[in-house]
Amino acid sequence: MAITINGSTSSPSYWVFKIVVTENSTSIANNTSSVTVEAFIGRSTERETSSYLQRPEISCSVGITGCSNQTISYYNSGRIDLAPGEWLSIGSTTFSSVPHNDDGSKTVAVSASFTSDVSPSSGSASGSVILTTIPRKSSLSVSNGTLGTAQTLTVTKKHSSFTHTIVAKCGSASTTVCTKSSSTSISFTPPLTWASQNTTGTSVSVTYTITTYNGDTSIGSNTYTVSCAIPSSVKPSVAITVTDAMGYLSTYGGYIKGWSKFKITLTPTTSYGSPIASYKITANGATYNSQTVTTDIIKTSGTLTISASVTDKRGRSGSASTTVTV
Numbered sequence: 001m002a003i004t005i006n007g008s009t010s011s012p013s014y015w016v017f018k019i020v021v022t023e024n025s026t027s028i029a030n031n032t033s034s035v036t037v038e039a040f041i042g043r044s045t046e047r048e049t050s051s052y053l054q055r056p057e058i059s060c061s062v063g064i065t066g067c068s069n070q071t072i073s074y075y076n077s078g079r080i081d082l083a084p085g086e087w088l089s090i091g092s093t094t095f096s097s098v099p100h101n102d103d104g105s106k107t108v109a110v111s112a113s114f115t116s117d118v119s120p121s122s123g124s125a126s127g128s129v130i131l132t133t134i135p136r137k138s139s140l141s142v143s144n145g146t147l148g149t150a151q152t153l154t155v156t157k158k159h160s161s162f163t164h165t166i167v168a169k170c171g172s173a174s175t176t177v178c179t180k181s182s183s184t185s186i187s188f189t190p191p192l193t194w195a196s197q198n199t200t201g202t203s204v205s206v207t208y209t210i211t212t213y214n215g216d217t218s219i220g221s222n223t224y225t226v227s228c229a230i231p232s233s234v235k236p237s238v239a240i241t242v243t244d245a246m247g248y249l250s251t252y253g254g255y256i257k258g259w260s261k262f263k264i265t266l267t268p269t270t271s272y273g274s275p276i277a278s279y280k281i282t283a284n285g286a287t288y289n290s291q292t293v294t295t296d297i298i299k300t301s302g303t304l305t306i307s308a309s310v311t312d313k314r315g316r317s318g319s320a321s322t323t324v325t326v
Helices: 192-197 248-252
Strands: 002-006 015-027 032-043 051-054 057-064 070-075 079-082 087-099 107-116 122-130 139-141 151-156 163-170 173-181 185-188 203-214 217-229 237-244 261-269 276-283 286-288 292-297 303-312 317-325
Touching: 002 122, 015 087, 015 107, 015 122, 032 057, 032 079, 032 107, 057 087, 070 087, 079 087, 139 203, 139 217, 151 163, 163 185, 173 185, 173 192, 192 203, 237 248, 237 303, 237 317, 261 276, 261 303, 261 317, 276 292, 286 292
Parallel strands: none
Antiparallel strands: 002 015, 015 032, 032 087, 051 079, 057 070, 057 107, 107 122, 139 151, 151 185, 163 173, 163 203, 203 217, 237 261, 261 292, 276 286, 276 303, 303 317
């Protein structure tokens, strides 16, 4: 990259001045660029005839944002002839460590001014130059996953000496995966407890934030969001309690066909916060959709099965059954 910045001189009709700014290289580790500035005096194209500089002695001060000024010195004991449009390089200077912003970007102001013992006696040029944005922040590769199942986090670093801290967040829950680690392959298991962050769906969003460090200095963060499924094992369960609604059990020691009625109560256990949306009880040849029911008079004798299920707001169901002797 070479950028030309045109300036002016004390004799603008005869002489012109320019600087050429070249970015030579960048340092990812140091977040700096090497920049060379070369200065030129030229014969104006407004003049059709050549002219000369007789034993010129020129001192040119050059400045770049964030660096100390440097000086270019030029001397020639002879005569320098220049045709219209022709340029004389009076020298160059290199700024080896031009600092960039923390995110790697940088626009610098570049200026140069000279004095001479011959015409033109002075001149200057100034302008801004956009330097290469230096890659600084590490990137992270992570796929969709399942809560309770290990995932591999793959880190791509811009420099081998950089470290990184990774934080995983799901809703209001978060955990630190690693702190200032140099590893590029990290195993992490999203906790099953994060299912409580979505009580009506079957997946959650997990956000990974990776912050890159150069020593103790943070040089930026990247954020990535993936989806993690709530495994099918996350579902409610239910317990069944059966009593004799008519009281014959205590009188006769059992349920009596044609006399007793079942009173059935379901006690659900929710899974990671998902409320129960519906109940189902099957008993005595009928189906009921409530948590507590009293059946009609028991129609048959023998060993009867009572079954029940509950469904939560994730759409997940749990079931149970029990037997009663009539």
